[in-house]
Amino acid sequence: MRRTALTLSLVAAASLLSGCEALGIETATQINAKKDAEGKAIGSACRHAVKSIEVCFSSYPRAGKAAVFAGWREMDQYMRENAVVGMPTDTEAGATPAAPAAERSSAGGAHKS
Template sequence: MKRRFALAVLPLLAALAACDQLGIDDPVKLAAAREAEGRAVGSACRHAVRAIEDCYALNPKAPKAAVFAGWREMDEYMRENKLEGVAPVVPRTEPGKRDEDEDEAPAAKSGAKKSH
């Protein structure tokens, strides 16, 4: 009787152990991933010589405490090892502003299509 019960319960236990494969999110794992991502964002901002306020503005969905912790850890690491930051190569554009190239591109295309 015990053996039958064990055989009946075994697939149930296996199914419960595979919750990740079923797409059920574990809140603890999600919180840890969010924390780690926030720290990574903060350390990347510090390495890119960005102020913490800029980092918050560029990453509004990242948890501020985690971003600050990552920024501070990278700052300490860079100071201890006398490392210089790396300036970002891609310029930051304001969301409301457009580049002049974008404004001129449609005019150039329409001018090229016209024939006199």
């Protein structure tokens, strides 16, 4: 009698605990893994955009610095091994922003006499 009661209580407890995952409740381990993955993605994107690690840290202060650095370092190694050229953004390359379409059409469009 006691064995069946114990078995039933274990089964009930196991079903309750597995229900948390079905509801979409994240554990602390899952949250930390997600933050690390996001930090690595940020770091690798910064490296590919030819941003220094310091600029990356200051641009994304809420991201974990260790994860950002790990992603930056992994992308740096990958780019060196595969001779990948970084893709700087327009503002970093020294280019001026393009004029809005309305300004371009009025400036060079109709000529008034």
